Amino acid sequence: AAFDAQGDQLIYELCAPLIGAGQDGLGGAPSTPNYECDDLLPNPACPPPYETVQYVPPFSALNPLGGDPPVTIDPVTGLLYGTPLAQGQYSVGVCVYEYRNGQLLSVIRRDFQFNVVNCQPLYVADLQADTQEDDHYFIEKCEDLEISFENKSIQQATLDEYRWEFLVDGQIQTFTEWSPTITFPHAGNFEGALLLNPGAPCGDTAYITVTIFPEIVPDFTFEYDTCSAGPVSYVNLSYIDGPGEFARQFWAFGDADTSNLTDPVHLFKDPGAYLTRLTVEDTHGCVADTAKWVNYLPAPSLLIVSPNDTISCPPAEVLFNNLSSPVDESYKVFWDFGDGTTGTELNPLHIYQSEGTYSVHLEIVSPLGCTIDTTFEDLIRIVPPPVADFRVDPPVVFGFNPVANFVDESIDAAHWEWYVNDQLIAHTQQVQNYMFRDTGLQKITLHITHPEKCQDTLTRWVDVVPEWTFYLPNAFTPNEDTNNDLFKGKGILTGIRDFDMQIWDRWGNQIFQTDDPLSGWNGRIHNTGRSAEEGVYLVRVTFTGPRGEPFEYQGVVTLFR
Structure with missing residues (x-):
């Protein structure tokens, strides 16, 4: 940069450098005697006039470094801009023109050598951030004014100096911790930087934008008619303490139902205390919530x-x-x-x-x-209960014909179930015909049901009287012609016991005896000895009837050959 004490206007331009030396001595070679202006470093300096440097295209005095974009100079500030792309040594001339009232007063030129090389930076400023664009880092926080920065730069041990700087309410605040925790005074945008070896050739800077979004204050009210089982009306009172807008809200009423409406109306099915929670979110993704107990205890609007x-x-x-x-x-x-x-x-x-x-x-x-x-x-x-009643016809049943009718005489019965000895034999019938399978006392039960499902039961006992018959023939012919060869009693002997039949001859000798009513005399002595003679024999039969009554039969039988 140039400075003029009189305040004249200075204009910067790129111009061709002047040749004031040669190449003798390049690489350690000896200089040419008596030609000092051809030396790399003439001593004393060569006198003018000087020739200008001739550039190899595409390079020129106005494009001495090339690049993308090409290196240029700002005519007002003299700052050079551009990015050289090829390594090498470049001669650059800068001319400063002094003007006063539009008149050129003088020209000052300076020649420079630029060495363009590929080099790896020794220090790189880096930190943990939400997003990054080149060397600019962006950090966003919701409400939290305290931010802990994580310094991810390398080579901390060899740094001469490092610091953090933030512009806070017009004042630069400096922090020298490697990873500081900084409390900002309020929400807003804060510009800052992480500087490594500031001002030194080997250094780097990371630029930082911190955005702290305004606090979200969630709140709501609710009301309902405490004496009517109606819905609860909710009003969302949430706000943002600063610029910003809400994006959405979510209600959880505490009974598994939810809503996304701003001001919902909700009906609880059961009474109780319900913790209703409201969650709100702004357009930046910041979230806050609050919860309140709703004591829902109304009287029913209708009794059922x-x-x-x-x-x-x-x-x-x-x-x-x-x-x-x-x-x-x-x-x-x-x-x-x-x-x-x-x-x-x-x-x-x-x-x-x-x-x-x-x-x-x-x-x-x-x-x-x-x-x-x-x-x-x-x-x-x-209503009056049903009354179970029935009769058995006939009231006494005999074993030779063990059949009876059960006739319903109940009051207010709509359904009937008949049981014999606790076994169901029929239902839905008022008259039931039944044949008994055994003699003796039989248990008959009628179970009835009223049209309104009331029930009654009655049990009666029926005597099935056992019957038997017995008689003895008065003659038989045991001549082995298979016709009337055996003498024994005849009849129906079901239920009898203690049977005994004895036969004697006219001299008082017992010639046959059995306790089996199905066995008979075959005409021989004790059914195994000699044949008995023709004649008349005495017979005596005794047994006990089905109900214990004794029976005795005495008579005679005539044996014919």
Whole structure:
């Protein structure tokens, strides 16, 4: 740069350098005697006139370094701009023209040698940031005024100096920690830099822009009619403490339902305390949230009762399902069942003991003191119970014909089930014909059902009288012609026991005996000895009947050959 004490105008231009020396002695070669102006470093300097340097195209006095963009000079400041692309040594001439009132007064020239080489920087300023453009780093924070910077520069041990600088409210603030934590006074944009060896040839600078977005203040209010089971209205009062706009909001009401509306209206299904949370986000992605408890305890707007049965027979067990909403165990509940009894359960189980029609009254008081009541007129009707009854026709059944009719004589029955000895034999029939499978006392049970599902049962016993028959023939012919060869009793002997048959001859000798009613005398002595003679023999038979009655038969039998 040039300076003129009189304030004359100075104009900078690139111009051709002048040749004031030669190449003798280049590379250590000896200089040519008596030609000092050809030396690399003439001593004394060669006198003018001087020739100008001749450039090899595409280089010239106005384009001495080439490059992309080409190296140029600012005519006002004298600063050189451009990026050389080829390594080498370059001669550059700079001419400064002095003007006063538009008249050229003088020209000053200076010749420079520029050495362009590829070199690796020794120090590189680097730090952790959100984004980066070349050597400019950008850090963004939401609300947090305290920022911890992470210095990622290399070669810390060999640095002569390093520091951080930030322009804060018009003042430069300097920090000398390697990775400082800085508290900024407020939200906004702050320009700064990380300087390594500032002012030295071997140094570097990273430029920093810190943006702290304004604080988000989340807030909301809500209201509802505490004595009516209506919705809760929410109002979003959130704001940004500075410039900015909201992008979205999210509501979580505490009962698994959500909303994205700004001012939602929500209906809770059940009473209780619900923690409602509001989350808001601005256009920069900054997020904040707040939560408030909503004590939703209104009285039901309508009382609804659903008994499990409205028409029944005494004793009638009725479960009153309280379907009123919202309501839970924290509410006070009062029932008047209409039969002189009351209850305080939420869903009571009540037993009606007498016939009649009953109106039921229900009153509910919310935890906040709101009351609602309703009388359900003629809600419960208790009707007379059914009476099971039947007859057996005939009333006494005999074993030779063990069939009877069961005839229903019940009152208010709509369904019938008949059981014999606890085994179901028929249903839906009022008259049932049945054949008994055994003799003796038989258990007959009728189970009836009222149209309103009330039930009754009656059991009766029927005597199936066992019957038997027995007789003895008065003659037989044991001549082995398979016709009337065996003498034995005849008849139906079911149920008899202790059977005994004895046969004697006329001299009092026992010639046959058996305790098997199916066995007979074959005409031989004891069925194995010699044949008995023709004649008349005495017979005596005894046994016990099915119900223990004794029986004795005495007679004679004639044996023919």
